[in-house]
Amino acid sequence: MRMLFVLILSCGAALAGAGGGPAVYVIGNLEGISPGSEGMLVLENGKAVFRSGEVVTAIPYSDIRDAELGAKVMPPTDIPLYKVWQLHKRFLTERPMHQMITFEFTDKNGKDQTMTLELEESAAAETLTEVEIRQGKRTPPRRATNADGWWGDSLWKTPRNHNTVDPETLGKAPTK
DSSP states (O other), rough: HHHHHHHHHHHHHHHHSSSEEEEEEEEEOOOTTTTEEEEEEEEEESSEEEETTTTEEEEGGGGGEEEEEEEEOOOOOOOOTTTTHHHHHHSSOOOEEEEEEEEEEOTTTOEEEEEEEEEHHHHHHHHHHHHHHHHHHHHHOOOOOOOSSSSSSHHEEEEEEESSSOOTTTOOOOOO
């Protein structure tokens, strides 16, 4: 029962936050992290956290001076060429496109830092949007409510196609 609760809780936590995800540290001037290190970027309430091995880099949103998307790259496949029986996986399977995202920020000592991460293309765009929303540079998307009109009202509700059936006849079964 406890395992089921942990599983449900972790799935809910994974779906709750937008942006972030598995990332690869490409380049920057962070100490203790070498280029090519894999890790996880998590967007928390007050900060973005990149965890790679034992190194944890927390960046408060207020300290981020600039965040921008960079080049798109196709990640390499892990299948070596000498495995002839798996070459079809190397050439025929669709792989997701990756995109770089660069953060320029000041650390807790006031030193200028840069960090470029490689994420899946959709995750990079969501991360940039979420960081800008949390910085106050962008407003969150407005969700439709019941009081709002539906976009199809302008297409289907016209004077030509209004209801011409008498309301009294609706719901009455024919008599035998």
